[in-house]
Amino acid sequence: MASLINRQYSAYRAGGADLPFGDQLPYHGVAMEGYFWRITDPASGRVVIALIGVNRAADGHWSTLGLAGYPNRFLWTVAHPEGAADSTQLGASAGGAFRADEQLVQVDLGEDARLELKIDSPRPWPKRRLGGSSIFQAVPALNQYWHPWLLGGSASGSARLGDDYWEFDGAQVYAEKNWGKGGFPPAWWWGQAQGFEEPQVCVAFAGGVIESGPLRTEVTAVVVLMPDGTLIRLGDPIISPVEAEVSDEHWRLSGRSARWSVEIDGYAPLGAAHVLPVPLPAERRNVPGAIEHLGGEMNVVVRRHGRVAWRGRSELAALEHGGIDRARAEVTRRGGGPDAADAAAVEG
Numbered sequence: 001m002a003s004l005i006n007r008q009y010s011a012y013r014a015g016g017a018d019l020p021f022g023d024q025l026p027y028h029g030v031a032m033e034g035y036f037w038r039i040t041d042p043a044s045g046r047v048v049i050a051l052i053g054v055n056r057a058a059d060g061h062w063s064t065l066g067l068a069g070y071p072n073r074f075l076w077t078v079a080h081p082e083g084a085a086d087s088t089q090l091g092a093s094a095g096g097a098f099r100a101d102e103q104l105v106q107v108d109l110g111e112d113a114r115l116e117l118k119i120d121s122p123r124p125w126p127k128r129r130l131g132g133s134s135i136f137q138a139v140p141a142l143n144q145y146w147h148p149w150l151l152g153g154s155a156s157g158s159a160r161l162g163d164d165y166w167e168f169d170g171a172q173v174y175a176e177k178n179w180g181k182g183g184f185p186p187a188w189w190w191g192q193a194q195g196f197e198e199p200q201v202c203v204a205f206a207g208g209v210i211e212s213g214p215l216r217t218e219v220t221a222v223v224v225l226m227p228d229g230t231l232i233r234l235g236d237p238i239i240s241p242v243e244a245e246v247s248d249e250h251w252r253l254s255g256r257s258a259r260w261s262v263e264i265d266g267y268a269p270l271g272a273a274h275v276l277p278v279p280l281p282a283e284r285r286n287v288p289g290a291i292e293h294l295g296g297e298m299n300v301v302v303r304r305h306g307r308v309a310w311r312g313r314s315e316l317a318a319l320e321h322g323g324i325d326r327a328r329a330e331v332t333r334r335g336g337g338p339d340a341a342d343a344a345a346v347e348g
Contacts, residue, residue, distance in 0.1 A: 015140030027085035033179040041171035055281040063094040070294035074161035076113040114160040123152035150175035189246040193317035268296030288327035
């Protein structure tokens with residue numbers, strides 16, 4: 001009986017779902033499972049991101065790797081022939097090019113694209129709370145799930161980004177996972193910010209078109225870790241809906257529940273954005289997929305029962321507008337081919 005239950009649970013997770021309050025950090029085994037880290041160093045005004053997407057094709061696994069920086073606008077992305085992830089805890093790797101777990105991230109994409117990151121004093125997502133996707137985490141076979149599993153901590157290490165060598169000690173760090181049965185949705189929006197006056201504050205949001213069979217709807221989730229440690233999550237369609245108005249340069253979100261309301265206003269000029277790749281898992285290749293700013297502006301107002309509980313501003317916010325058609329058009333506008341997976345050559 002126990003082995004039957006284990007097989008059934010494994011099959012359930014293989015569809016991308018987790019039981020309510022279940023552990024979403026281990027690998028599910030869907031077509032794409034992405035891992036993302038973001039380092040924010042307010043003292044220097046620098047940001048570094050590292051990402052790995054473990055992708056499944058008919059002949060095995062491969063990975064999408066990326067390393068980028070702000071304000072130097074460095075970007076390096078790779079479609080790597082290897083990819084693996086840990087089915088018992090958080091962990092992902094791509095040969096000797098990328099290796100990461102809950103405490104360490106090591107990236108080696110060549111002499112000019114390297115990262116060594118160590119995370120101390122982590123502030124993880126509370127286990128007693130539903131994950132970033134809330135009630136949707138229990139629904140199998142969705143095209144996308146999202147979980148911001150690390151809402152802060154102390155980052156130390158170094159990064160080689162082109163001609164720049166950066167060291168950081170006591171910087172702020174954020175990490176998340178996203179995964180789905182067929183890669184990315186047709187359209188999405190995302191943002192994350194630290195670097196507020198209160199160093200413990202973390203803000204993140206993610207939204208997009210969710211599909212499963214005949215089901216198709218737009219959902220946006222907003223997460224705010226307040227100065228006093230209170231975690232606010234809005235985005236359940238009935239009890240805490242979030243409205244989003246998004247373009248390539250503006251992000252305006254408004255969410256509310258019986259107790260809390262959150263307003264987010266983000267801005268960044270299109271010309272300053274990276275174009276990040278997304279994978280086509282079955283084809284073993286990346287394509288332009290997301291217009292992403294690493295140093296945008298974000299203003300946030302949180303109210304409790306109508307009264308302002310906190311307001312803040314970050315000038316080191318990440319702001320993303322996703323969609324393959326949109327990203328291809330932007331790469332073409334910059335002078336690259338519409339199927340170019342790495343926009344670095346057309347950004348300088």
